[in-house]
Amino acid sequence: MRPDNLKSFITLLEEADELVRVSTLVDPYLEISTIINRVSKGAARCRALFFEQVKGSEIPLVANLFGSLTRVGWALGTTDLKALVKQFSRDLAETGDEDAHAALAKLVAKPLWLPEPAEAHWLDQDLSAQGLTSLPVLQSWPGDGGRYITLGQVFTLHPEHGPQNCGMYRVQVINPENALIHWRPESGGAMHMQAWHARGKAMPVAIALGGPPVMTWAAGLPLPAGISEADLAGYLTGSPLGFAACQTSDLCVPATAEVVIEGTIPPGQTRLEGPFGNHTGRYAPPTEAPVINVLQIFCQKHAVYPCTVVGPPPMEDLFLAKATERLMLPMLQHDYPWVQDVHMPLEGIFHRAAVVSVESSTAGSVRDIAESLWSSILLKNARLLVLVSAGEKLDDPSHVYWRLVNAADWSKHVLLDGSKLVIDARSQPGAAEVKADPAVLHRVLQRWQDYGLN
Ligand SMILES: Cc1cc2nc3c(=O)[nH]c(=O)nc-3n(C[C@H](O)[C@H](O)[C@H](O)COP(=O)(O)O)c2cc1C
Structure with missing residues (x-):
């Protein structure tokens, strides 16, 4: 091999x-x-x-x-x-x-x-x-x-x-x-x-x-x-x-x-x-x-x-680019350890459109973060950057869209820099996540048969 x-x-x-x-x-x-x-x-x-x-x-x-x-x-x-x-x-x-x-x-x-x-x-x-x-x-x-x-x-x-x-x-x-x-x-x-x-x-x-x-x-x-x-x-x-x-x-x-x-x-x-x-x-x-x-x-x-044939995706070149995404991510993280992960959807990979998950402790404005990302090999030409919180499901388009449309304040969280667009769809500090109570969820799962919902 x-x-x-x-x-x-x-x-x-x-x-x-x-x-x-x-x-x-x-x-x-x-x-x-x-x-x-x-x-x-x-x-x-x-x-x-x-x-x-x-x-x-x-x-x-x-x-x-x-x-x-x-x-x-x-x-x-x-x-x-x-x-x-x-x-x-x-x-x-x-x-x-x-x-x-x-x-x-x-x-x-x-x-x-x-x-x-x-x-x-x-x-x-x-x-x-x-x-x-x-x-x-x-x-x-x-x-x-x-x-x-x-x-x-x-x-x-x-x-x-x-x-x-x-x-x-x-x-x-x-x-x-x-x-x-x-x-x-x-x-x-x-x-x-x-x-x-x-x-x-x-x-x-x-x-x-x-x-x-x-x-x-x-x-x-x-x-x-x-x-x-x-x-x-x-x-x-x-x-x-x-x-x-x-x-x-x-x-x-x-x-x-x-x-x-x-x-x-x-x-x-x-x-x-x-x-x-x-x-x-x-x-x-x-x-x-x-x-x-x-x-x-x-x-x-x-x-x-x-x-190879270049054309509307998916085409072979996208997989070459996907491997580049995976292998160039450590370079980005070496310079900026606050980058948790990057996902470049296949449809946008050659325009370097990327969803980037960022540790919530990361300091700096959206511009500071974007400029750091644009200084990397992987994202230097990214014309669309979507920032989400660490732990989000980056490769699930409907999940990312959900975060995107609910990003709180467009006047503060969108940056247009020349032909480059950045949208900050991270959760706002102090905004608690809506989640089931863990103890109750555990109990419900254990009793699932009893509800007759199988
Ligand atoms: C299938 C395929 C075709 C490409 N065609 C071109 C092209 O025609 N012109 C170009 O500038 N880059 C093209 N690229 C992107 C370049 O190969 C890429 O930017 C690479 O980094 C260029 O090497 P360099 O950084 O040493 O210039 C293509 C990439 C692939 C995978």
């Missing part, structure tokens, strides 16, 4: 009856995504899907690998995600650093789990002549601007300093040699690009597909600059990941990747990217995006192409 590459993860899922093979020829234009969408909503027990024959490509495709929290746990090498979270919390505390970022940096920098050089598995086959269109890249929704690589680990380096960044960003294929990358200006990759372009230089980029499943999850983590996703992945799985050098740049990618695309992003070249059907249930409108010039594409002999 510690899958160290995509194929061993597929085997693990198959043995656990968590993956179905589809041998019928299927179309990457809309058909595969329609199947994946139905399965994400409950068909075929939400299992992972292995499409053996994809129209227009020699390469089979796997999707919905991470379509449950249990499966994300397996990708991280554990059957007990809660235990891993507890261990992480203890290890952060043992560093002795009061600041969560400093504690994390110290923890993941141990040589025990730093990435190791390894031989590339992805150099078997050169697809460079055929280009990007030889991959079974999906168009998911009818209004999408084209085909998108959705589950790539995008590696970049600052031109002068710091570790590699690995992020998950959508990549639109526009022809065999070119693609467009969509990244928010504050993302690690975009900041690296700015630094290269400010020096008038093209930025090298490498997109890895497959390899250790923990790296696919880690690519979606908003880690602070200076902390490497690969180091954290090694710490969480308890062993170093093997990385191999790229051929056209100083970048390194997982040695067991299935497919590796190497290219450069020159300064001053952009094109319209999108529209892209996303998790809001609406299309993101077209925007100018940097162009990737592909230099080479290599893949394993029997490569499998992993992908």
Whole structure:
């Protein structure tokens, strides 16, 4: 149970009856995504899907690998995600650093789990002549601007300093040699690009597909600059990941990747990217995006192409985000021990809408509390925060709604800060809770048969 590459993860899922093979020829234009969408909503027990024959490509495709929290746990090498979270919390505390970022940096920098050089598995086959269109890249929704690589680990380096960044960003294929990358200006990759372009230089980029499943999850983590996703992945799985050098740049990618695309992003070249059907249930409108010039594409002999469909929830990406919520909570609690728990409903996870239970002894105004929460990795972009008292049932929407609509005084308990909204639905000091008398409740339960109410 510690899958160290995509194929061993597929085997693990198959043995656990968590993956179905589809041998019928299927179309990457809309058909595969329609199947994946139905399965994400409950068909075929939400299992992972292995499409053996994809129209227009020699390469089979796997999707919905991470379509449950249990499966994300397996990708991280554990059957007990809660235990891993507890261990992480203890290890952060043992560093002795009061600041969560400093504690994390110290923890993941141990040589025990730093990435190791390894031989590339992805150099078997050169697809460079055929280009990007030889991959079974999906168009998911009818209004999408084209085909998108959705589950790539995008590696970049600052031109002068710091570790590699690995992020998950959508990549639109526009022809065999070119693609467009969509990244928010504050993302690690975009900041690296700015630094290269400010020096008038093209930025090298490498997109890895497959390899250790923990790296696919880690690519979606908003880690602070200076902390490497690969180091954290090694710490969480308890062993170093093997990385191999790229051929056209100083970048390194997982040695067991299935497919590796190497290219450069020159300064001053952009094109319209999108529209892209996303998790809001609406299309993101077209925007100018940097162009990737592909230099080479290599893949394993029997490569499998992993992908995901982004769209109205529930979709696979929500479970990746849910695992992030669980694992980043200890970081938040390290800095703010008064945070009891966090629940980010699946519908709002990528807007980082969160219900946060806070110890009643917590001092400070709603703004003080919100600003502390916004300073964390997990909640820095939260556009909706609902504060409730410790002990509330955070994952029960009707319970939270009940607390919310009864929050005493909207003029004092609602804070609108730019586009961010905070609602303080904690019980007011001194407001006693309505509860049955414990002794009477005990007696009633004992006598329940006598009332003839069974
Ligand atoms: C399936 C999936 C698709 C994503 N697509 C994008 C995207 O297109 N652009 C983006 O900026 N972030 C996207 N994200 C979120 C980023 O991966 C996330 O913010 C991550 O922290 C980026 O890494 P960075 O902090 O090193 O920039 C996506 C996440 C997932 C799970």
